[in-house]
Amino acid sequence: MGSNHVNRRDLIKRSAAVGLVAAPGMGMLSACASGGGENDDKVEKGKKTKDNPLAVNKDAKLEVVIFNGGYGDQYALDNHKVYEKNFGNVSHSKTQKIRTKMQPRMVKGNPPDVINNSGAENMDVASLIEKDQVADLQPLLDAPSLYDPSKKVSETLLPGVVEKGRFGSDKVYQLNYSYTVYGVWYSKTNLEKLDLEYPKTWDEMLAACAKAKKEGIAGWTYAGKHPYYFAFSLYPFIAKIGGKEVLEAIDNLEPNAWKHDAVKKAFEAYHELYAKGYILKGTPGIDHIQSQTQWTKGKALFLPNGSWVENEAKGTTPKDFEMTVAPPSSLDKSDAMPFETIWAEASEPFMVPAQAKNVEGGMEWLRTMMSKQSTQNFSKQVSALTCVDGASDGLDLQSGLASAQEILKAAGDENRVGPRIRDWYLELDKDKVGGALASMMSGDIEPAEAMKRCQKAADEVAKDDSVKKYKR
Amino acid sequence: MANDVRTVDKTTTDSGSDRGAGGPARSGAGPLVLAFLLPPRFTPEKVRNDRRYRTLDKYRFVCWFLLLPIVIYAIFVVSPFFQAFYYSLTDWTGFSSDFAFVGADNYVRLLEDSSFWASLRHSLLLLVVAPLVTLGLGLFFAFMLQAGGRHKKNEAISGVRGAKLYKNVYFFPQVLSVAIIGVVWGAMYDPITGPINEVLRLAGLDFLTRSWLADPKFALSCVLFVLCWMFIGFYVVLFSAAMGAIPKDIYEAALLDGASRPATFFRVTLPLIWDTVQTGWIYMGIQALDSFAIVHIMTINRGGPGESTLVTPVYLYKKAFDSGQAGYATAIGVVLLLVTMVFAAIMMLLNRRDRIEY
CATH class of the missing domain: 3.40.190.10 (Periplasmic binding protein-like II)
Incomplete structure (x- = not known):
């Protein structure tokens, strides 16, 4: 610095002044944490056929995020393989912090196609629904079931599952996959x-x-x-x-x-x-x-x-x-x-974000989850019941789960709150x-x-x- | 001070223009601005000979070097503050990018929110008590380590035996992450398997055992204890360093005058390290105001039982993430910021005094 003669204390004083002046300006310039919004790059719909009732684009990629809690994520990985037989590749990720990882993506309008919104750190789904961030799952419920092809998906579910996905209207926003x-x-x-x-x-x-x-x-x-x-x-x-x-x-x-x-x-x-x-x-x-x-x-x-x-x-x-x-x-x-x-009640909620790129694919993935193969796989792996009625019948269950199934049957529809x-x-x-x-x-x-x-x-x-x- | 610099400036610029060999002493502001924005090697000769070039060169140097840090600071530190003020005036849920401007509604709600006031009361209590206890004990231990030992020959003061070891041991908690401290102390307080109750039972003091964190009368004290425990070591080391810098002859003089140890502490040591104490006080106050991690991890139902350990940052977190009221939570954050700033300002004003040079 030599000849510049900038005294150190002076330098600090003046730079602080510059900082103060610069600060409010930056505040206005800076991008908002809540910025973003609409995204238009949704994938095109596929052709609706008997095997593809939700009209999924067969080449479109699918992104699934699984809560890595008591159930782990192996059941989802197994389901990916089934889905990939007919449709595009699935990119999989798991986390224990759904909220921290997913909320910014929801706000930015760039969410994955399926979110397993569960755990202590889940997103408040009621707030998400209020802001139109969650897709209505009605097409999924009306599609033919893979568990029993003669029925619609909604007809194969245990009582209370559809209601649990409703939030003050007729629309169904969440599919609770497990049954507690x-x-x-x-x-x-x-x-x-x-x-x-x-x-x-x-x-x-x-x-x-x-x-x-x-x-x-x-x-x-x-x-x-x-x-x-x-x-x-x-x-x-x-x-x-x-x-x-x-x-x-x-x-x-x-x-x-x-x-x-x-x-x-x-x-x-x-x-x-x-x-x-x-x-x-x-x-x-x-x-x-x-x-x-x-x-x-x-x-x-x-x-x-x-x-x-x-x-x-x-x-x-x-x-x-x-x-x-x-x-x-x-x-x-x-x-x-x-x-x-x-x-x-049904638990372990899954949702398809409204702004997801491949909404149809997300629903199809959930439809696959409710097939015989995937439900039984889930019950065996994590010893929990699924939302599909009778899916774990005939399986060799642990004593606790078996007794749970028993009292569930004994209660019937009438005596379940x-x-x-x-x-x-x-x-x-x-x-x-x-x-x-x-x-x-x-x-x-x-x-x-x-x-x-x-x-x-x-x-x-x-x-x-x-x-x-x-x-x- | 500033005057000094200016005079020096003047002489150098003068000599600079002398060397300019009578060239055009002044030109328009345009080239000067250009030269300011461009790297030095592109500075036109004409400007180089300008008598204002010295000043320009100086500020160009300063500004260019400060540009990047200031931009980073403004984007990542300052702008969020201003955004926070803005969001606190909205009903943003934190779940999508649309929200409405609601003016001061959030602040009006705060006034009537009993949970918020409870949380603020607890935070302020911690703010007052935690620094008192931590700094008090920190000073005591540091003085003991520095001057609490027996008098030896040739030395005016000496620490207790094993002072170095103690210093290290005190510092241990500082090495642990806050999360670990929360989990470990949660286990310590466990009423069934926790070591605290275990020791009390072994000592035959069964009547003292209790569900520490589940008892509304004790829960906040338990949090306070952990907070102090966490930070005492840091202050012991900090104050030891400050005390070590006090020249021994001052102590010798005090001893010759027959000062007792308490007198030495209050009349010599404390006044001489007061600056450090003051800084420590502000720092500890801010730590106590935060106390988020400990309460969040350790207590019943995060701030319970009831609201007996609820502190403002935890309440903020609950509102923002459990209830989806990011706008309201931001308003709480703004209030917390104000409290912090008022606290720091009060501490600075109260403690204004001349520095003793030694």
């Missing part, structure tokens, strides 16, 4: 050791817990860190006591929905578990894995969970555990619904209701206060214009 059965999970072996059978009424439940307590075993444990797990047995319990309408009122955010007598009875019954000391000590502070481990170790008898638990707890489950799921116990004889009532509050109002269900339940079950508040908190939170959501509302 929620309930109270137990080990047949451990119950037999105590000379017990699964309690069908609440009195029997309390008696069973009392007996276990004498042996130094807790009655219940649950994922305290994720208190919404508790709802897996609580919601169907509420429906059982007061009927399906009570859950519908809760889903519809009706005033006083949470003040219903059935809610009160259900809360009080569960609170009794705490009050009598039947909950495994420390449960409010443990996560789902820890609760499952304590349960498979035999430290607690019952665990509210979904049918994925068999796969998730595989590592710690003893061989002779005989994992079984049962509907939540009935409260008493005045219940509105029978003991068989369960919460079962499917609360929607989770996918419609995620924050309300997970944080607010979950939080109130957690406080109640750890003894911080009484059931009456928990009901009040749930109602207050629901009222707040009902009032909030920024949250889209649904009705059923």
Whole structure:
């Protein structure tokens, strides 16, 4: 620099000044994070034939993104091979962070053709639908099924699958490929050791817990860190006591929905578990894995969970555990619904983005997923039911999944409930209701206060214009 | 200072024009601007002889060298700030590129949002308490390491035995990533298999065991503890370095006057490293305001039980990504930015004092 005589401090001062002047200018110039928008490079449609009812362009490429969670992605890779026999190449990717990877592409208008929008980091599908980002799957549902060629796809599905894909209109935006059965999970072996059978009424439940307590075993444990797990047995319990309408009122955010007598009875019954000391000590502070481990170790008898638990707890489950799921116990004889009532619903959502290049191909890929070959492959590989009715019949299933299939059959269409509050109002269900339940079950508040908190939170959501509302 | 430079400038430019051998001393601004934009080798001879060329050359040098960093800084650091202000005035969901301008609606909503106020209360509590505890303990440990040992011959002060080892041990948490710290401390607090309860049980203190993170009365303190634990080591090292720079003769003089250790600390050490403490205070305050990762990873239901550990960044995250209200979340972010800036400004103003040269 020598002769330039720019003093260092001066340099810094002046460059800071330049920076300040430059900054606002750049702010205006810069591209927005929300920029982008329409894209017109969609592939041309193919010719509609009997084998190609969705008119897929046979040469067009397809991009599929799979959530790499409990189910892995092998089932999808196997399905790619089937799809590629008739149609173009599939480019496959898997991730655990669907939201981080996919949301920017949705905003930019450059999404893949199929997204398995699942996991803890999934995209809020309700918001996506509101912004017309998701394709209506009606053509897929109307296409002939590959599972049973005499039927339409929609006719082969288990009840509730199509409804689960609806968000406040007739359009179906999501296909939930797996079918989850929620309930109270137990080990047949451990119950037999105590000379017990699964309690069908609440009195029997309390008696069973009392007996276990004498042996130094807790009655219940649950994922305290994720208190919404508790709802897996609580919601169907509420429906059982007061009927399906009570859950519908809760889903519809009706005033006083949470003040219903059935809610009160259900809360009080569960609170009794705490009050009598039947909950495994420390449960409010443990996560789902820890609760499952304590349960498979035999430290607690019952665990509210979904049918994925068999796969998730595989590592710690003893061989002779005989994992079984049962509907939540009935409260008493005045219940509105029978003991068989369960919460079962389609899960593991797949969607085709509206701005995808190969929308038809995406739907065709999903149609292939619902063929006999792919559904059975899925059930065998990940031991879970699929949304196709009867697809896993005759397969050799693990004990937990077999029992899930049994109680699903026993419930029939009539006695199956499917609360929607989770996918419609995620924050309300997970944080607010979950939080109130957690406080109640750890003894911080009484059931009456928990009901009040749930109602207050629901009222707040009902009032909030920024949250889209649904009705059923 | 600036005057000095200007005078030097003048003399050099003068001498420069002398060398110009009486050429055209002034030409239009056009060639000058051109020369400014072009690399030096293309500078026309005419401009080279201009008496303003020296100044031009200087600023050309500075501007060209700063151009790239400033552009990068503006695009990746400054412009997002301005965009954030803009988005906070919209109802952007974060799920598509269309949104509407809603004015100050988001900020009005903030005023009535009880969860937001709860989160802000917790963040401000952490902002006040975490630096106090961390810096206090950091200073104490650093002083012990530096001057807490027995008096030896020939040395006015000395650290406790094994000071070097301690310094390394204190620094360990700083080496771990925040995510790991969150997971590990989550396991520490585990009520059933966690070592904390295990130790308490072994010591026969069963009545002290509890579900640490599940107890609304303790959950926030547990978060606070982890925050402090994470950063104390850093401040021990930072303050040790600052204390090491204080000349030993000052301590000797204090000792000769019969100063006790606390007096030495408060009258000598602390005033001399006050600058470092102040910087550390601001830094730690900002860390405490953030505390996102720890709360997100470690606590019940991310901010629970209830809202007892909800901090503003976690609430922001939930609004942006769980609820699809990116616009509203951005408004929360703007408020958080303001809080941070006000905090930094207050700290700077409060601590304004003359630097002691030594």
